[in-house]
Amino acid sequence: MTFRKVSHVLFDMDGLILNTEDLYMVGFQDVASRYGKVFTFELKTKIMGQQSKEFAGTIINELDLPLTVEEFLAETRAIFEKSFPDCKILPGVEKLIRHLHENNIGIGLATSSSKESYELKAVHHQELFDLFPYKTWGSSDPDVKRGKPFPDIFFVAANKFPEKPSPDQCLVFEDSVNGVKAARAAGMQVVMVPDPRLDRSLTTEATLVLDSVEDFKPELFGLPPYK
Known part of the structure; x- marks a missing residue:
């Protein structure tokens, strides 16, 4: 070739x-778990590379979460502020x-x-x-x-x-x-x-x-x- x-x-x-993809997986599952949902690897594959508001909207729609994009990003931001530096x-x-x-x-x-x-x-x-x-x-x-x-x-x-x-x-x-x-x-x-x-x-x-x-x-x- x-x-x-x-x-x-x-x-x-x-x-x-x-x-950081592993950290995203944990953080998104943390939020999803609060609503009895599962953040799957398939869904992760779908959102990888999207901008913040894009992937937030995709996750909310796919998992039917009772959150706005802004609320979802605020919840995950609080998680990632602790995990990303590691x-x-x-x-x-x-x-x-x-x-x-x-x-x-x-x-x-x-x-x-x-x-x-x-x-x-x-x-x-x-x-x-x-x-x-x-x-x-x-x-x-x-x-x-x-x-x-x-x-x-x-x-x-x-x-x-x-x-x-x-x-x-x-x-x-x-x-x-x-x-x-x-x-x-x-x-x-x-x-x-x-x-x-x-x-x-x-x-x-x-x-x-x-x-x-x-x-x-x-x-x-x-x-x-x-x-």
């Missing part, structure tokens, strides 16, 4: 850089980000999270996130009109690079089905590192599917190889 050479790399955050960096990620940074490859963050949520998650990982000169927070950036699976966030994130790379010069790292669809809709190649529980039939749109970022070989996409 051959891949196009790229010059810039965009990273999703939740479930790709950080293990999140961990996933295997292979720090090595790759530092490698690209040291080799002057343009890197950007393209997360559907809000800036406030990002700050909770990044509080103990600031040195790593400081390596990203350009960050796009989908739930806070007015230029990102629609969440994933729409391509808006990747167009906005790529446009922040001074070089203004074309979509075919950008490689995206994602863990979610919606994120992969968004990247492909933007005309970008995408490396998917899905949750082990995800049905692999849902990963077919990805350019490359890996079990871990540790397995990534930069030279496949014309990037400097690890030494």
